[in-house]
Amino acid sequence: MAKFNFRLQGYLNVKEKLEGQRKMEYGQMLQALEKEKANLFMLESEKAQCLGLFKLTISSGKKGLDPEEMKRYNSYLSRIAAMINRQSAKVAEAESSAEKKRLELLEAMKERKMLDTLKDKARAVYNRQELLDEQKAADEIVSSRFKKNARL
Numbered sequence: 001m002a003k004f005n006f007r008l009q010g011y012l013n014v015k016e017k018l019e020g021q022r023k024m025e026y027g028q029m030l031q032a033l034e035k036e037k038a039n040l041f042m043l044e045s046e047k048a049q050c051l052g053l054f055k056l057t058i059s060s061g062k063k064g065l066d067p068e069e070m071k072r073y074n075s076y077l078s079r080i081a082a083m084i085n086r087q088s089a090k091v092a093e094a095e096s097s098a099e100k101k102r103l104e105l106l107e108a109m110k111e112r113k114m115l116d117t118l119k120d121k122a123r124a125v126y127n128r129q130e131l132l133d134e135q136k137a138a139d140e141i142v143s144s145r146f147k148k149n150a151r152l
Contacts, residue, residue: 004126006119015112022105029098036094040087047080 006012054073058065 004123006122008115008118012112012115012119015108015115019105019108019112022101022108026098026101026105029094029101033091033094033098036087036091040084040091043080043084043087047077047084050077050080 050073054077057069057073
């Protein structure tokens with residue numbers, strides 16, 4: 001009985017390695033995306049904290065807010081807002097890159113799965129042929145014994 005040999009096994013191996021590489025790249029992109037989202041969350045939290053402090057300063061018992069202090073708050077909040085906008089753009093870019101890598105991974109998975117299906121079909125054909133060959137050999141043995149016994 002000969003061993004099953006899939007003629008596209010080398011190509012399948014390459015596709016499996018490519019799929020593994022795509023999975024790793026996609027995972028790295030997801031990590032980068034989460035890092036960018038965490039940075040954005042940190043900036044938004046900082047802005048909320050500053051606004052809370054500003055409101056607390058205004059609502060405190062003081063009769064007025066120092067214009068210089070108000071200017072500092074305004075300047076800081078403007079810088080934070082600009083940083084949030086830049087970080088939001090980075091998050092959007094990271095999401096786009098992650099989506100691109102996800103699609104590449106899906107394509108690699110489809111190609112590998114297609115080759116796996118071909119391999120399974122080829123193995124099924126091989127197994128059927130082996131079974132037929134075994135039946136044929138058994139039939140030949142039986143018929144040769146029958147002919148031998150018939151001559152006696």
